[in-house]
Amino acid sequence: MERHRPVPTFEPPWGLPPDLPWARFLRLLRRPDPPRGWLEAAASLDDLRRRPLLLRWIAQHPKAPAHLRAALLGRLPWRALAAIAHDASAHPQARAQSVERLAQGWPGLSTGERRSLALLAPRPLWRLAWKAPDTGVVRNLLLNPKLSLEGLLALVQPPLTPAQAEALPQSLWRDSTTLAMQVLRALDRTLALPEPGLVLGQAAPWIRGLGAEEAIEAASGITHPALRRIIRARAGSFLE
16 A cells, blocks of 8 residues: 655744645745755645746755755756856855756757857856857857956957857957957967868958057967958058
């Protein structure tokens, strides 16, 4: 005969659905002082198991036992993991493990999922999004509110991919001289490769943003003859 596990009881206000209204239960999930065993009991509710986005609040709770946290994080979708990774109130271990799981799960995501995640990606995932072969993924990374100019400059390294070169002119820092210089240096190294995947014309928007002094400085570090000639012509245009 099957034995049913008894449902634990807790002193008010720490009840569980269906005895406790869902609205009050959801508020309790955010409280820092649950009684012993309440989080484990909440995680075992059938209704909560069918709502993985709600399990996030248990997985990230500072009082959640480590074994429970690890088990729940393994069941959460990427949106919930991204939310935990950015939530300063979440347990540090939950944040770190969420980032690890996002990185591990990146290869299995669809292109659409990668595009959506790029907008929310925590810093350790920026390089994965930056190297994606899809322009939409890279473009959304450039719209990530956590990404700064300094963070972008660290990503812009040779060789540049076609997706990166296509997305960069649409970034929030497209008028930055510092970014223009970095992109031109990366383009220079990329164009020197046997099969660069890029064309000289992709340097045009960055050259147009240079002043006379910046163009002279940029040209001094360029090795590709045609690219260096175009940049020098930009510097010469200010003397005409």
